[in-house]
Amino acid sequence: MHIEDLQLKNYRNYEKLDAQFENKVNVILGENAQGKTNVMESIFVLAMAKSHRTANDKELIRWDEDYAKIEGRIVKTHGSLPMQLVISKKGKRAKYNHIEQRRLSQYVGNMNVVMFAPEDLHLVKGSPQVRRRFIDMEIGQVSPVYLHDISQYQKILQQRNHYLKQLQTKQQTDQTMLDILTEQFIQMGAKIVMKRFEFLHLLEQWALPIHKGISRGLETLKIDYKPSADVSENQNLSKMVEVYEEKFAKIKKREIERGVTMFGPHRDDLQFIVNGRDVQTFGSQGQQRTTALSVKLAEIELINKEIGEYPILLLDDVLSELDDYRQSHLLNTIQGKVQTFVTTTSVDGIDHQTLKDAAAYRVESGVMARIQ
Numbered sequence: 001m002h003i004e005d006l007q008l009k010n011y012r013n014y015e016k017l018d019a020q021f022e023n024k025v026n027v028i029l030g031e032n033a034q035g036k037t038n039v040m041e042s043i044f045v046l047a048m049a050k051s052h053r054t055a056n057d058k059e060l061i062r063w064d065e066d067y068a069k070i071e072g073r074i075v076k077t078h079g080s081l082p083m084q085l086v087i088s089k090k091g092k093r094a095k096y097n098h099i100e101q102r103r104l105s106q107y108v109g110n111m112n113v114v115m116f117a118p119e120d121l122h123l124v125k126g127s128p129q130v131r132r133r134f135i136d137m138e139i140g141q142v143s144p145v146y147l148h149d150i151s152q153y154q155k156i157l158q159q160r161n162h163y164l165k166q167l168q169t170k171q172q173t174d175q176t177m178l179d180i181l182t183e184q185f186i187q188m189g190a191k192i193v194m195k196r197f198e199f200l201h202l203l204e205q206w207a208l209p210i211h212k213g214i215s216r217g218l219e220t221l222k223i224d225y226k227p228s229a230d231v232s233e234n235q236n237l238s239k240m241v242e243v244y245e246e247k248f249a250k251i252k253k254r255e256i257e258r259g260v261t262m263f264g265p266h267r268d269d270l271q272f273i274v275n276g277r278d279v280q281t282f283g284s285q286g287q288q289r290t291t292a293l294s295v296k297l298a299e300i301e302l303i304n305k306e307i308g309e310y311p312i313l314l315l316d317d318v319l320s321e322l323d324d325y326r327q328s329h330l331l332n333t334i335q336g337k338v339q340t341f342v343t344t345t346s347v348d349g350i351d352h353q354t355l356k357d358a359a360a361y362r363v364e365s366g367v368m369a370r371i372q
Contacts, residue, residue, distance in 0.1 A: 001076045001112065001309040002339035003043060009069040010062040012038040013366035020370075021339070022359040023075070028343045029371070030363035036343040039368060040115070040316045043341065046070045046085055047111040047312075048137065049094060049104045052119075057087050074111045076309055083111060105140075105147040112141050112303050112311035116296045116318050123295065124279050124288040128269035135270065138299060139199045142306040146195050153188045153265065160185055160261050168259035178256075182248050185264065190231075190240040192265045197233035200225050200270065206305075207298035211274075214290050214329050219274050221294060228267035286323075293326055297333055313340040319350060328352060 008017035013035050030036045037053075041060075045051050051060060061068040067088040073080050084095040085107075093100065094107040101107035122130055140147040160181040166172040204223040211221035225233070229247045231240045247263055248255075255262055272279045272291045279291050303311045313334055319327055319342060331354045334340050347355050360371040 001074060001312065003046075003111070003312060004073045004075050004080060006039075006043065006046075007069075007071040008039075008042055010065040011042050011068040011070060012060060012062060014038060014042075015062065015366065017368055019361070019368055021341075023339050024336075025334075025340045025342060025354050025358035027347060027355060027358045027360045028341065028363055028368070029346070029360060030343075031345060034363045035366045035368070036363050037316055038366075039363065040117075040314050040341055040343055042070050043072070043312065044113055044115050044314060045087075046072050046083055047108070047113040048141075049085060049092060049108055052115050052117065052137075057092065058089060060087050061089075072111075081110070103148070105144050105151065108147055109141055109144050112307065112309065113314055114296060114299045114303070114311050115314045115316065116293075117314075117316040118318060118321050120296065120318070121289055121292050121321060123292050124272050124283070128267075131270050132266070132268065135196055135199065138203075139195060141311075142303060143195065146192070149188060149191055149195075153185075153192055156181060156185045156188060157261055157264070157266055161259070164255055164261065165259040167256045175252075175256075178252075182252075185261070186241055186244040186248065189264045190237055190244060193225075193227060193231060193240065193268070194233075194237060196265070196268070197225055201233065202302055202305075203295065203298050206301045207294045210297045210301075210333075211290060211294035214294060214326065219287070219290070221291060222273040223295075224271040224273060226269040226271050227265075228269075229263045289322065289326065293322070293330060297330070300334075300338060310338045313338045315340060315342045317343050319344055331355070 002023040003021055005020045006017065008014045017039070028036050028039055041051055041053055045060065067086055069084070069086050071082065071084045073082050081097045086093045092104065094104060095101065096107055096110050123134055136150055140150070160178070163172065163178055163181060167175065167178065200223050204221070207223065208221055211219060229244055231243050235243070251262055274283060274287055274291065277283070279287055283291070300311060300313060322330065327350060331352045335354050342355070342358070361368050362371055
């Protein structure tokens, strides 16, 4: 799949943009703070209906304007289809093939993207929240049901925390409502954890040979899911539910005292292990980067396997963060099969045929033009 054209209106520092792209590598050049990353972000937002940079949608709307609009034409094996996302202070409206999508979970997944930015190097060494966000966004691209489930889970978690807080402050004394919310929470949480186990198992299968290749056969990568409760991927759904029920029954009193939900998918983490050691704690910077790169390249292959199309790859200012060997490995892997967008201040020093054959654009003060 690839994006053929992109139109922006009132998006970040773009008053208007109308751009056509090639189904190969597209390099976006420009100094910092001119709008290169905003183009990348807009493609990501068109696909995912949310930004990778901010949780506040209002930041995406150009200063003093009421709304932002992103439109693009996506080409897949069975034809080309328009997509549109309008972001206003009232919320988001999404259209796919001119048809308004009632739920964003129905919209997401029609266009698949893999983003690799400098902050993704924090996937390994960053907080558990970074890794949970990564896993939720990636599963959401290939499973709309998961997106719906995670959204329901968040709502139940919010309600449950609110009720626990009321019990803690004695505004409520009846625990029946808590029991009902706990049961809903467990059912939804167990489904989410099962899907995460399944996804990470697939991701590891793709990442392992890629990591071996980048490390010249010297390293073996393992990806472990670290649940906050004593559940495992060998358990079926009913067994998992049983484990959660026992756990929550034991800690009910403590949760009321603290006024917060202490266990569940929102507290889980994942761990990257290279040659038997936790990369976050014991890995060198080079090993951490190799792990992050392997995981991102594995995502590309996994999405292709799941949906039968390669996703669009967004490399936002990441080439300068990688040494020559990892740069070459990345560019060799994508050559000729994945539509790729690269932002950089300069291609000097990156000696690779893929970039020599690329379509090039220059961005200055929110205006982008093709370099002939």
